[in-house]
Amino acid sequence: GENVEQHPSTLSVQEGDSAVIKCTYSDSASNYFPWYKQELGKRPQLIIDIRSNVGEKKDQRIAVTLNKTAKHFSLHITETQPEDSAVYFCAASIKINKFYFGSGTKLNVKP
Amino acid sequence: ETGVTQTPRHLVMGMTNKKSLKCEQHLGHNAMYWYKQSAKKPLELMFVYSLEERVENNSVPSRFSPECPNSSHLFLHLHTLQPEDSALYLCASSQSLLGNNEQFFGPGTRLTVL
Numbered sequence: 001g002e003n004v005e006q007h008p009s010t011l012s013v014q015e016g017d018s019a020v021i022k023c024t025y026s027d028s029a030s031n032y033f034p035w036y037k038q039e040l041g042k043r044p045q046l047i048i049d050i051r052s053n054v055g056e057k058k059d060q061r062i063a064v065t066l067n068k069t070a071k072h073f074s075l076h077i078t079e080t081q082p083e084d085s086a087v088y089f090c091a092a093s094i095k096i097n098k099f100y101f102g103s104g105t106k107l108n109v110k111p
Numbered sequence: 112e113t114g115v116t117q118t119p120r121h122l123v124m125g126m127t128n129k130k131s132l133k134c135e136q137h138l139g140h141n142a143m144y145w146y147k148q149s150a151k152k153p154l155e156l157m158f159v160y161s162l163e164e165r166v167e168n169n170s171v172p173s174r175f176s177p178e179c180p181n182s183s184h185l186f187l188h189l190h191t192l193q194p195e196d197s198a199l200y201l202c203a204s205s206q207s208l209l210g211n212n213e214q215f216f217g218p219g220t221r222l223t224v225l
Contacts, residue, residue: 004153032211043115043201043216044154051211089154097142097208098167101154 002027004092006102013080014110021105023090024072030092033066033073034099039086047088048075080109114138115217117202123223126192132220134185134202140215142208143185145177148199148219160185161208192224 003026013019023033034049050057050064050073057064061080066073077084087106091099115136124130136143145157159167160179174196176188185202199221203214 006153009151034213036216043218045216046213049211049213091154093211095210097205097210097212097214098156098159099154099214100156103151103153 002030002092002094002100004090004100004102006090006105008105009103010106010108012108012110015080015082017080019075019077019080019084019107019109021075021088021090021107022072023074023092023102024070025092025100026071027092027094028068028071029094030071031095032093033064034091034093035064035075036089036091036101037086038089038104044089077107080107082109082111085109115202115204115215117200117217117220119220120218121221121223123225124189124192125225126194128192129188129190131189132187132200132202132222134187134217136183136185136202136204136215136217138204138206138215140204140206141182142205143179143182144203144205144214145185145187146201146203146216148201154201158187159208166208189222192222194224197222197224 006023031052036044037047038044063076090102147155158177178186199219201219202217205214
């Protein structure tokens with residue numbers, strides 16, 4: 001099956017700085033890559049996703065890039081704010097809606 | 112709450128108890144999922160249902176038994192659990208199992224096995 005690895009496991013940045021979280025996947029047939037944000041004590045929520053026919057997608061301060069050749073994708077958050085502090089999970093899926101999740105990155109934005 | 116709801120939110124049980132977790136989605140979705148979330152581990156997919164049919168069972172021990180009586184409800188029946196089964200159990204739903212679409216998560220049930 002698919003194997004998704006996520007780095008770093010923890011990330012601490014100063015407010016206003018950028019944060020980058022990276023994931024790799026093993027199955028070249030994976031074609032959908034969502035990112036979920038989970039605030040402390042709350043449910044995971046989708047923040048952005050990208051499909052394999054697109055190399056980059058942006059939504060305000062959040063962007064995701066995909067390199068199919070290298071089988072990795074990254075989440076970029078610019079101008080970080082304290083409310084961005086959460087655990088972020090990447091995932092990959094192949095054709096059907098079965099997600100393989102990474103182990104999560106705990107982002108701490110210091111005011 | 113709207114969307115996906117789960118009850119109970121917290122559960123403490125002994126290893127000999129039998130209990131059930133309940134999930135309900137109000138989104139008109141056709142696919143539902145059970146995940147286990149343990150500390151410092153990836154979200155682990157346990158079961159997948161599509162149109163009330165189980166389509167995935169990820170080598171989950173038989174002490175976990177899912178039930179999907181209709182497309183809006185999903186249960187996870189628990190019996191003779193082990194302390195290592197203590198975790199947050201998340202339910203999710205999506206519009207369909209085919210293609211790729213957003214999974215909407217419930218708030219989870221925090222399970223502690225003594």
